[in-house]
Amino acid sequence: MASSADTADTQEPGHGEGETRRDFLLLATVAFGAAGAAAAVWPLIDQMNPAADTLADSTTEVNLEPITEGRRIVVKWRGQPVFITKRTKAQIDQARKDDSATDLIDPEKDADRVKKAEWLIMVGICTHLGCIPQGNRQGELRGEYAGWFCPCHGSHYDTSGRIRKGPAPKNLAIPPYEFLPDNKTVQIG
Amino acid sequence: MRKLIIAIVSAATLAVFTGSTMVAAAAIKPPSQDWSFSGMFGTFDRGALQRGYQVYAGVCAGCHSVRLLAYRNLLDIGFTEEQVKKIAAEFEVSDGPNDEGEMFDRPARPSDRFVKPFPNEQAARAGNNGAMPPDLSLIVKARKGGANYLHALLTGYKDPPDGVKVPDGMAYNIYFPGNQIAMPAPLSEDAVEYADKTKATIDQMSRDVTTFLAWAAEPELEERKRLGIKVLLFLIVLTGMLYAVKRRIWAKIGH
Amino acid sequence: MSTKEFKNPIVRWIDYRLPVFSFMEHELNEYPTPKNLNYWWNFGSLAGIVLVMLITTGIVLAMHYTPHVDYAFDSVERIMRDVNYGWLIRYVHMNGGSAFFIVVYIHIFRGLYYGSYKSPREILWMLGVAVLLCMMATAFLGYVLPWGQMSLWGATVITNLFSAIPLIGDWIVTLLWGGFAVDNPTLNRFFSLHYLMPFVLVGVVVVHIVALHQHGSSNPIGIDTKGPQDSIPFHPYYTIKDLFGLGVFLILFFGFVFFAPNFFGEPDNYIEANSLVTPPHIVPEWYFLPFYAILRAFTADAFIYWPVAWLMTPKLAGVLAMFAGTLVLFVVPWLDTSPVRSARYRPLYKQFFWLFVIDCLVLGWVGANPPEGAFVLIGQLSTAYYFIHFLVILPLLGKFETPRPVPTSISEPVLGGGAAGAGAATKPMEGA
Numbered sequence: 001m002a003s004s005a006d007t008a009d010t011q012e013p014g015h016g017e018g019e020t021r022r023d024f025l026l027l028a029t030v031a032f033g034a035a036g037a038a039a040a041v042w043p044l045i046d047q048m049n050p051a052a053d054t055l056a057d058s059t060t061e062v063n064l065e066p067i068t069e070g071r072r073i074v075v076k077w078r079g080q081p082v083f084i085t086k087r088t089k090a091q092i093d094q095a096r097k098d099d100s101a102t103d104l105i106d107p108e109k110d111a112d113r114v115k116k117a118e119w120l121i122m123v124g125i126c127t128h129l130g131c132i133p134q135g136n137r138q139g140e141l142r143g144e145y146a147g148w149f150c151p152c153h154g155s156h157y158d159t160s161g162r163i164r165k166g167p168a169p170k171n172l173a174i175p176p177y178e179f180l181p182d183n184k185t186v187q188i189g
Numbered sequence: 190m191r192k193l194i195i196a197i198v199s200a201a202t203l204a205v206f207t208g209s210t211m212v213a214a215a216a217i218k219p220p221s222q223d224w225s226f227s228g229m230f231g232t233f234d235r236g237a238l239q240r241g242y243q244v245y246a247g248v249c250a251g252c253h254s255v256r257l258l259a260y261r262n263l264l265d266i267g268f269t270e271e272q273v274k275k276i277a278a279e280f281e282v283s284d285g286p287n288d289e290g291e292m293f294d295r296p297a298r299p300s301d302r303f304v305k306p307f308p309n310e311q312a313a314r315a316g317n318n319g320a321m322p323p324d325l326s327l328i329v330k331a332r333k334g335g336a337n338y339l340h341a342l343l344t345g346y347k348d349p350p351d352g353v354k355v356p357d358g359m360a361y362n363i364y365f366p367g368n369q370i371a372m373p374a375p376l377s378e379d380a381v382e383y384a385d386k387t388k389a390t391i392d393q394m395s396r397d398v399t400t401f402l403a404w405a406a407e408p409e410l411e412e413r414k415r416l417g418i419k420v421l422l423f424l425i426v427l428t429g430m431l432y433a434v435k436r437r438i439w440a441k442i443g444h
Numbered sequence: 445m446s447t448k449e450f451k452n453p454i455v456r457w458i459d460y461r462l463p464v465f466s467f468m469e470h471e472l473n474e475y476p477t478p479k480n481l482n483y484w485w486n487f488g489s490l491a492g493i494v495l496v497m498l499i500t501t502g503i504v505l506a507m508h509y510t511p512h513v514d515y516a517f518d519s520v521e522r523i524m525r526d527v528n529y530g531w532l533i534r535y536v537h538m539n540g541g542s543a544f545f546i547v548v549y550i551h552i553f554r555g556l557y558y559g560s561y562k563s564p565r566e567i568l569w570m571l572g573v574a575v576l577l578c579m580m581a582t583a584f585l586g587y588v589l590p591w592g593q594m595s596l597w598g599a600t601v602i603t604n605l606f607s608a609i610p611l612i613g614d615w616i617v618t619l620l621w622g623g624f625a626v627d628n629p630t631l632n633r634f635f636s637l638h639y640l641m642p643f644v645l646v647g648v649v650v651v652h653i654v655a656l657h658q659h660g661s662s663n664p665i666g667i668d669t670k671g672p673q674d675s676i677p678f679h680p681y682y683t684i685k686d687l688f689g690l691g692v693f694l695i696l697f698f699g700f701v702f703f704a705p706n707f708f709g710e711p712d713n714y715i716e717a718n719s720l721v722t723p724p725h726i727v728p729e730w731y732f733l734p735f736y737a738i739l740r741a742f743t744a745d746a747f748i749y750w751p752v753a754w755l756m757t758p759k760l761a762g763v764l765a766m767f768a769g770t771l772v773l774f775v776v777p778w779l780d781t782s783p784v785r786s787a788r789y790r791p792l793y794k795q796f797f798w799l800f801v802i803d804c805l806v807l808g809w810v811g812a813n814p815p816e817g818a819f820v821l822i823g824q825l826s827t828a829y830y831f832i833h834f835l836v837i838l839p840l841l842g843k844f845e846t847p848r849p850v851p852t853s854i855s856e857p858v859l860g861g862g863a864a865g866a867g868a869a870t871k872p873m874e875g876a
Contacts (some may be wrong), residue, residue, distance in 0.1 A: 025437065029430040033687075043529035044504055051508075051526040053227040056261050064287075099387055191505070229703055259522050325716075326521075326598035330706060406714075409524070409531040416532070417702025421695060430693030435684045442479055442676060 058189045064124040065184050072136040074124060076168045077188045081124035081132055082175060083148070084186070087159065092117050094146070095160035103164065106171045113174055121174050121186065124148040128168035133157060148172070157182070219334045219341030219364055222396075226336075226403060229418065232411050233404050235267040238382050241401025244394045250326065252317060252372075254305035257326035258405055261299035263409060267402075273299050274333045275290060281336040318358045320371035329399070329406040336403045338364065343395040346374035471657075475680055476675035478663035480854050484558075485661065486689035487551040492649065493690060494544045499642050501537040509589065511635035516591035517716045522668030522672045535705040541583055542708040543697050545731035548576065556776070557797055560662045566777040568655040571648060573773045578645040580732070580770070585638035587729060588631065592713030594698040597636075597726045605739075610762035625719060640772065664784025665851055674854040717759040725814055733811030734804050734830075737847045740815045772834045779834055781842025789848040793841050800833045 050140045062084060067073055074087045087095070095110040114120055126133050128150065134140040135148035135157075143149030143156035145164045150157075155166030162171040177188045191368040225234040242263065245255070256353035260277035264270065277297040282304060297304060307313035314321050323331075333337050349368075351390040359369045376391045383389055404410070450456050450465060459465040508527050523530035528645055552572070561569035584602065588595045603620050607613040622629030625844040660669070669675050676682075700707055708730055712723045728736050773778075787794045803826050810823040850852035 023220065027432055029427070029434050032427050032430060036427060043532055044500065046528045047504055047530060047533060048507065049528050051522070051528060051530070052261075053259070053300070053522065053526040056259065059298065059300070256516070257525065281664075325466050327714045333711050335711075413531065413702055413705075417698065420698050420702060424691060425694045426696065428688065428695060431684065431688040431691045435688045438680050440683050442681070 062186045076111045083122050083124040085120040091159040122172040127170040218339040236402040237397045238266040241397035244398040252322040253325045255303045255326045259302050327406045329403045335379045336399050340395050472679035475678045477678045479676045484554040489686045491547045498540045501533050511632050520590045531872050540700050557787045559778045569653040574648050582641040585634045588634045591717045593715045594710045594713040596717035605763045608763045618724045645696045668855045735766050735806035737807040737811035737823045738827045741824045779838040784847040789850050792845045803829050
């Protein structure tokens with residue numbers, strides 16, 4: 001009777017054409033079937049990726065006129081907070097000076113982080129474990145570098161949003177944005 | 190005897206499926222048309238889609254919404270990103286509240302859904318003699334006969350036969366169930382000036398807007414049929430191989 | 445029971461603590477299956493695979509569906525338009541429901557033809573009917589979820605039927621609805637129950653298979669296997685045959701999914717539910733049509749109600765008959781009195797079997813059409829015949845039919861004229 005053990009690949013000599021053909025056919029069929037099964041599983045996984053409407057819903061416009069010098073606001077973009085700051089000259093100068101600071105955890109030039117020097121626009125999520133740093137409202141702590149301070153594990157960010165002290169590994173992220181030709185609005189995303 | 194039974198059973202099965210949802214109304218069956226999107230290899234004619242969109246926007250959008258479509262979907266018809274932004278920006282949507290707590294209007298973006306002509310059903314009925322112009326996003330799937338029915342309906346307005354009185358506010362249509370439809374004939378010669386300079390006859394506009402609405406109801410159609418061919422070919426080959434393996438394995442058992 | 449030693453030490457370690465490998469070895473390689481099964485025996489495993497497909501796609505759909513009257517319809521359309529491959533998953537699920545019923549109906553008719561329900565498989569059969577009931581409940585609940593016109597009005601018609609129950613009917617309906625009509629509370633609980641029922645179904649299927657494995661499959665000639673010469677191991681013979689059958693089925697199934705995905709559906713369900721507008725013709729999904737016809741066969745003017753008019757209304761009669769149409773299946777093993785299992789050797793029963801099939805198709809056709817004109821009488825006659833088949837014909841046939849001579853064993857007809865069998869030690873053909 002069928003002495004089907006495990007995968008018996010070893011051919012006994014003398015069985016000849018029939019056995020070899022069947023094994024090749026079997027192998028080819030299994031391979032073909034497996035490829036099909038994998039292709040069939042993909043849609044079940046891909047459906048969890050962001051859907052078309054989620055991907056499309058990714059632009060926010062912000063009116064910059066009401067923001068006076070020194071003010072910081074928070075807006076929502078893709079479900080996340082975005083910090084918009086109109087920096088004072090003193091803050092800009094400090095940020096520029098610190099370009100050459102030796103203790104930058106994630107070295108980056110201030111000029112590379114802004115398009116217009118006075119407008120600092122960053123994603124307000126601490127790059128350590130995702131809390132929202134303080135420093136936007138009156139009375140909130142700004143940390144030792146006059147920027148932002150994350151209360152969860154004590155990360156300090158400077159006036160350019162760079163991580164200076166604490167466990168966060170990277171500077172606060174800069175989202176894609178553009179200033180609209182009317183000079184009053186910025187479009188994020 | 191066996192053959193007779195098979196014949197009867199097959200006929201009965203066919204009757205059940207093709208005979209179901211037989212409507213006993215007076216309307217006649219819409220004639221079958223050739224559509225670019227029918228059949229296993231069908232695709233949407235891009236020209237027809239864009240002309241159809243023009244007809245929708247110019248003629249139908251005054252009363253009928255397509256609330257399940259977003260302006261960004263027009264990218265699939267062949268419009269560019271810039272064109273889509275421009276089309277969207279012609280419409281205003283409500284947004285907010287702003288920092289003062291007020292709702293405000295702003296130009297639509299590609300990610301917004303198509304703006305509805307009426308804010309709600311009551312306003313729609315008030316503006317249309319009590320009748321509700323249905324949303325058109327799914328109309329081709331929501332009517333028996335699909336695209337054939339829609340095209341027949343749009344071109345099916347005729348004078349009522351002798352002795353049939355049509356009340357005020359209604360029109361006579363030979364394909365509409367019950368023959369009396371609240372929508373007056375929407376298409377007239379040259380109602381729209383096509384951007385691609387095609388002559389805008391009633392038949393042409395009807396075909397184009399039907400194609401557009403067929404796409405609106407089934408935007409996945411082309412991908413579905415493409416993938417379908419691949420899947421069926423794959424399965425036919427695999428089943429053939431499985432049959433060969435089956436025969437080999439069963440060769441030992443005399444059947 | 446041979447406890448084969450596995451070569452792999454990890455396999456042995458696991459198997460000693462939880463005998464999954466021995467179990468698989470027994471079920472696949474040792475489990476004796478009659479060697480003469482034909483393709484009508486594929487439909488059981490096929491049903492199982494369709495069930496897995498439905499559960500998988502269903503769980504995935506539930507990641508995107510919102511069971512609230514204001515969002516349900518739109519959430520389904522979002523799946524169709526925006527979710528990656530959402531249209532594919534939805535169409536597989538939708539057509540999977542129809543496929544499940546096609547496969548199971550064929551599986552049931554196979555059982556009726558070959559007498560698979562006869563001793564010792566009565567409980568196996570009844571468990572199968574229980575699976576059918578779970579399927580019907582699941583399908584009914586599921587059809588409500590897209591919240592189209594047919595979803596709402598089909599649910600309204602069927603839940604209203606329960607008001608036919610004397611005394612407590614109205615209270616039961618209010619309990620089912622959670623309100624005064626089919627509305628949001630109803631939709632929400634239907635979603636919960638639709639998610640639950642398939643797993644209840646799986647449980648019943650497991651018990652169904654346990655019952656099957658007690659005595660193994662029946663076979664087309666209806667004669668029990670007498671020894672190893674009549675059986676072959678399930679693997680590889682029936683695993684490959686089932687896979688081939690699956691391939692054929694998938695070609696047909698995906699033919700519909702990709703090229704005619706709405707063939708089995710109702711256009712009206714692409715219109716959002718509106719409790720102020722009733723569709724001109726309310727029809728359930730095709731697999732309920734025969735039962736719908738039985739329900740509507742009981743009209744108000746039939747005289748049989750007069751004696752019990754205080755208790756029995758046409759509505760209640762229709763409801764009871766509709767349920768009886770399914771429940772009568774439970775007692776088929778006792779209604780059929782023939783000592784012969786397979787219709788192959790029952791020339792009279794064979795004819796009545798096909799007549800019954802035609803009757804079911806006629807009932808389906810009646811159910812699809814409005815209850816007017818000729819359809820009323822045809823529906824009533826077909827309903828009567830449906831019950832006559834089970835309650836009158838089956839019992840009488842067993843007593844009065846002269847069956848054809850039945851072979852003594854499975855191996856016998858093969859030796860009688862078939863191709864060269866491989867080394868099966870058999871006795872010389874015994875007198876028929």
